[in-house]
Amino acid sequence: MPIGIADGSSRRARPRAEPGAMNDPRTRMQVLEPEATRDLVPRLTAPVWLYRFEHTEHGWIMCIATQGEPGSGKLSLGGFRIVPEARAAAPGFSPEREAIGLAQGMGEKAAWSRLTRVGGPLGLRELDRIVGGKCVLLPTPGFRVGEKGDFELLDWGVSCCLEVERRAGVHLITGQDMGHGVMSDGRTTSLEYLHERFAGSVLEDTSKPTGEGNYWILRGALDALGIPIHKASVGLIGCGNVGMHVLDRLHDAGARLLALDIDENRLRELSERGVATFRAGEKARLVQAPIDALVVNAAGGSLDEPTVSAACENERLRVVCGCENLAMTDPQGVERLRRAKTAYMPTELCGMLGYLTAVEEYLSRARGVRYGVEVMFEAARGLEPIGRRGMSRLVERNFDCTFADAVREVYGENPLG
Structure with missing residues (x-):
């Protein structure tokens, strides 16, 4: 039809x-x-x-x-x-x-x-x-x-x-x-x-480089806010392949973690590791918890209107990021978060290492050269200065623009004046 x-x-x-x-x-x-x-x-x-x-x-x-x-x-x-x-x-x-x-x-x-x-x-x-x-x-x-x-x-x-x-x-x-x-x-x-x-x-498992990029851009943003990663409190929505890589990196760095997932087995595993866990119906409680950053890596639509409202009311929450596709379903969500002085880091920016990994493997095979995923883990570190410089500019401007616009200004596109 x-x-x-x-x-x-x-x-x-x-x-x-x-x-x-x-x-x-x-x-x-x-x-x-x-x-x-x-x-x-x-x-x-x-x-x-x-x-x-x-x-x-x-x-x-x-x-x-x-x-x-x-x-x-x-x-x-x-x-x-x-x-x-x-x-x-x-x-x-x-x-x-x-x-x-x-x-x-x-x-x-x-x-x-x-x-x-x-x-x-x-x-x-x-x-x-x-x-x-x-x-x-x-x-x-x-x-x-x-x-x-x-x-x-x-x-x-x-x-x-x-x-x-x-x-x-x-x-x-x-x-x-x-x-x-x-x-x-x-x-x-x-x-x-x-x-x-x-x-x-x-063939490459793109979830790991994707999550690695998410980790580094978040780390850069928190650093700009004066929050060392080992003292940060981070909430995570979605603990699949990408979400678990981000969680593991944050856990190893000493961050305090709170995680929500639909998989009960995954929640039991995380609880045994000392992670505070939340079921799907407890999303509002997670977002309202004392966290510095919220990371979304679920199947889509995590940032709906009620979730954005809860995030705006959380005075401690300063960063919302992740690699989730089609995450922001609230049409006014980015602007509402900006007014609450919470930076929304576009998931397309945070998650771009996945597609870049696929490109690198494809081009390597097409040209007959050796490919190793380690080059993409090194590339992922390039997101740290993006998070740090973008957040620093946003703070300088007292949140009078979005994080995306701050990054564009820093990297020379669409100066804001």
Whole structure:
């Protein structure tokens, strides 16, 4: 069913529908041009093209969004998300909006890395070719990773990626995201399977460099506020791969930690390590606790209106950061935090090391040179001066601008006067 017609969100720009894409009569492909994607996600600030595939027999949907204009040869960066059941059941979820919104977020990460010149040695040379993108694959029951139909699902997903590269003339670079794991054979990981069949799929666990960058930018900001990391009190929402890396680094540095997660086993593990734990329904209590910083690394939407309100009322809280995609759902949240003299450090800035890691692995393989993730851990340290200099400027200006604007001023873009 054509997106933007069934849900009434677009009456002007109808997508092109092409049955039989990839020479598979069971696959239907639609191309949504930037006018149509902006109808679906009005907050878009740059053009996004969406390639939507539907498997008419199994009901799968694959949405591949990119800021790369057709025929541009751009490197379209964004993870390969296999939508978990809980995420698919979230109010208002659609794979189309998810892919478009995440592609914009990836574009913002690329813009931050261009401004601050953070990245691996090969990626830094290609920053002008990089644009935001995202692959969002919505399975049906019985086909998620670990279920009996998972190989068939991923074969189809790879075919969709190859078709987009052929038709759009952009290079998709994708990798770890939600929904990956060990396949139904009990041996093969989903990332290995994709990597063997699609050159743009990378293998590196990008969560660790992502979390490393989050740690360093937070450390820099706290340092500018005169809060040594070993004396800081930090609340964390989301303790998955990225969140746990940040937590481990903070724990090793001696910070006092409070953590919220939906996984009871994870909470028990953290409690045994001396971390104060909170269940999902206790988010307000965590945010209202005596903390200096709040770090969000959950599945999305952590910074809703009630959470932002609680953060604004916490006089001790000075920093909100993290790597969570689509974290800020309160449209006035950034401005409300600024008025409360709490710095919101954009998650696209804090989390850009993940995409930069994928770029570095892809370019290394393409050029036949050795790749080692250690270069990205070194690059992650480049976020420390961004946090420190941005926060220092924000304090100098007495919070009359946002943290993002302070960083732009420090690094020479859009002087505030």
